[in-house]
Amino acid sequence: MSARGMLARTLHEWAGGTSARKEALVTCTPFLKWAGGKRWLSPLAPVLREFAPRRYFEPFLGSGAMYFALQPSRAVLSDANASLIETYVSIRDDWQSVWRHLTAHDRQHCDEYYYRVREMVPRTAATRAAQFIYLNRTCWNGLYRVNRSGRFNVPVGSKSRALLDTDNFALTASVLSAAQIRNDDFADVIAAAGAGDLIFADPPYTVRHQFNGFVKYNQKLFSWDDQVRLCRALEAALDRGASVVCTNADHTSIRELYGERFGVIGLSRFSSIAGRGGSRGSYAEVLIYGQGAVK
Numbered sequence: 043m044s045a046r047g048m049l050a051r052t053l054h055e056w057a058g059g060t061s062a063r064k065e066a067l068v069t070c071t072p073f074l075k076w077a078g079g080k081r082w083l084s085p086l087a088p089v090l091r092e093f094a095p096r097r098y099f100e101p102f103l104g105s106g107a108m109y110f111a112l113q114p115s116r117a118v119l120s121d122a123n124a125s126l127i128e129t130y131v132s133i134r135d136d137w138q139s140v141w142r143h144l145t146a147h148d149r150q151h152c153d154e155y156y157y158r159v160r161e162m163v164p165r166t167a168a169t170r171a172a173q174f175i176y177l178n179r180t181c182w183n184g185l186y187r188v189n190r191s192g193r194f195n196v197p198v199g200s201k202s203r204a205l206l207d208t209d210n211f212a213l214t215a216s217v218l219s220a221a222q223i224r225n226d227d228f229a230d231v232i233a234a235a236g237a238g239d240l241i242f243a244d245p246p247y248t249v250r251h252q253f254n255g256f257v258k259y260n261q262k263l264f265s266w267d268d269q270v271r272l273c274r275a276l277e278a279a280l281d282r283g284a285s286v287v288c289t290n291a292d293h294t295s296i297r298e299l300y301g302e303r304f305g306v307i308g309l310s311r312f313s314s315i316a317g318r319g320g321s322r323g324s325y326a327e328v329l330i331y332g333q334g335a336v337k
């Protein structure tokens with residue numbers, strides 16, 4: 043069977059629930075809650091691990107749910123959100139300081155304290171990282187939203203703790219030590235992937251001619267032109283011999299965009315990130331895949 047056929051068969055078996063159960067590694071839970079987070083897709087990680095990529099690329103990192111489930115031995119992780127990426131680097135390089143400051147926030151947490159911390163401009167990378175994690179865990183619905191001047195402006199939520207039972211920053215730092223961590227546009231990151239590499243791309247979901255609930259959570263909207271730019275970058279990576287697994291909304295415009303060069307499998311799930319009652323609901327999603335020719 044060709045390499046392309048292998049990836050197609052494995053993913054179809056997994057999506058259809060007929061693949062053998064694969065054991066997960068030591069659990070390393072993502073330390074953030076993130077809009078569009080892929081914890082629900084993490085059972086796919088053991089399947090991807092079978093392909094033993096030379097390097098794993100995740101250009102839309104967010105909370106890194108797939109990365110932490112996969113725990114590859116070499117990785118390139120990136121996101122356009124500079125504060126998010128600084129937080130990852132701080133945990134990887136100095137998790138003890140981040141943990142110390144986060145513990146202090148947890149002790150003092152209340153609504154009034156939240157708004158005081160939200161206005162602060164911390165001076166060091168570790169204190170900025172602790173502020174980022176504290177706000178993410180105690181704000182309304184784990185949302186990330188900034189105003190025109192780039193200041194975080196989400197109101198306080200209902201959580202009473204900023205520490206979680208699943209926290210293990212030492213393990214998180216150790217898993218991240220395998221990664222080169224970048225703050226770049228996806229196109230620059232994907233351009234570095236070549237033969238034997240695996241790209242897992244989970245972009246914001248936009249479809250042609252439509253603004254849906256998925257696109258509003260970031261400073262800069264992810265436009266349809268960005269979706270086309272992403273598809274072209276992934277096609278070029280395929281030509282260089284990289285393999286691709288990508289998620290997106292199940293919409294004709296997305297199926298048309300990827301249909302020629304990639305395989306597309308329909309998935310569906312319940313999305314809870316859309317906060318307003320009216321926009322909660324069931325979003326159909328697709329898994330897009332392609333395997334570069336082995337040279």
Ligand SMILES: C[S@@+](CC[C@H](N)C(=O)[O-])C[C@H]1O[C@@H](n2cnc3c(N)ncnc32)[C@H](O)[C@@H]1O
Nearest residue numbers: 076078079080102104105106107122227228244
């Ligand atoms: C759907 S989220 C990824 C969620 C992630 N898979 C997880 O499990 O949490 C999409 C991410 O893309 C990032 N992003 C938006 N535009 C980008 C761009 N042009 N280049 C790189 N990252 C971008 C956002 O900051 C956001 O973190």
